[in-house]
Amino acid sequence: MEFKQVIDKRRSIREFSNEIIPNEIIMEALHNGLKAPSYNHLKQWDFIMVRDPKIKLALTQTEEMIEEVSTDLIHAFEDYENLAREMYLDAIPKQKRMILTAPELLVVVYKPKTPVKDSHRIYDLNCLASVWCCIENILLSLAEHDVLGVTFIPKNTDKVKEVLKVPNELEVAAIIPFGYKDKDSKIIEQKEIDLKTRVHVNAW
Numbered sequence: 001m002e003f004k005q006v007i008d009k010r011r012s013i014r015e016f017s018n019e020i021i022p023n024e025i026i027m028e029a030l031h032n033g034l035k036a037p038s039y040n041h042l043k044q045w046d047f048i049m050v051r052d053p054k055i056k057l058a059l060t061q062t063e064e065m066i067e068e069v070s071t072d073l074i075h076a077f078e079d080y081e082n083l084a085r086e087m088y089l090d091a092i093p094k095q096k097r098m099i100l101t102a103p104e105l106l107v108v109v110y111k112p113k114t115p116v117k118d119s120h121r122i123y124d125l126n127c128l129a130s131v132w133c134c135i136e137n138i139l140l141s142l143a144e145h146d147v148l149g150v151t152f153i154p155k156n157t158d159k160v161k162e163v164l165k166v167p168n169e170l171e172v173a174a175i176i177p178f179g180y181k182d183k184d185s186k187i188i189e190q191k192e193i194d195l196k197t198r199v200h201v202n203a204w
Ligand SMILES: Cc1cc2nc3c(=O)[nH]c(=O)nc-3n(C[C@H](O)[C@H](O)[C@H](O)COP(=O)(O)O)c2cc1C
Pocket: 010, 011, 012, 013, 014, 087, 091, 092, 095, 150, 151, 152, 153, 154, 190
């Protein structure tokens, strides 16, 4: 697939078909993840493939997950731009289901340079920036094979770490349900940006 096609194909989906993903596609994606730039050259990233339904359920119990669109939820997003509101109202009620039903669930773990609570400068967050480069490589590599996912950021990472027995000195970056697209899977229109309005030469 052309690089541009892969870039365009990578979109977030939250409904998956039951089709099994060949292990080679998954391993290739993780391998490509490990080729991402890393701030200290050490690529301190680990991957947990969660396949036990009981562990998936425990992950969804680490925080409150809204399963229906209520009037309160609609009010909470009424001042948002149309596309963002559409995305949140579509995505929020799907969080629990996507974690439980995606054919694969990947948890990406990284080694923080400075604990998040003690970070004061952008520099302190280099570890987080790096692990997201890794995550994007993984998503693009999967997209090359028509496998799509979505990055879910858990709110209570301490509880997630407990469920997954992640060593204390490491941190959870994202939980990524992925699989082939369900035929009814909704893909929200991507926000179009006029590049000219975002490019500045020499100074703002
Ligand atoms: C840092 C980050 C955090 C995100 N967190 C969530 C999340 O918790 N749940 C979710 O359903 N989608 C999440 N997303 C996916 C975004 O909603 C999605 O990328 C955005 O709507 C753009 O759509 P696209 O990925 O199809 O281009 C996250 C994306 C990023 C980059």
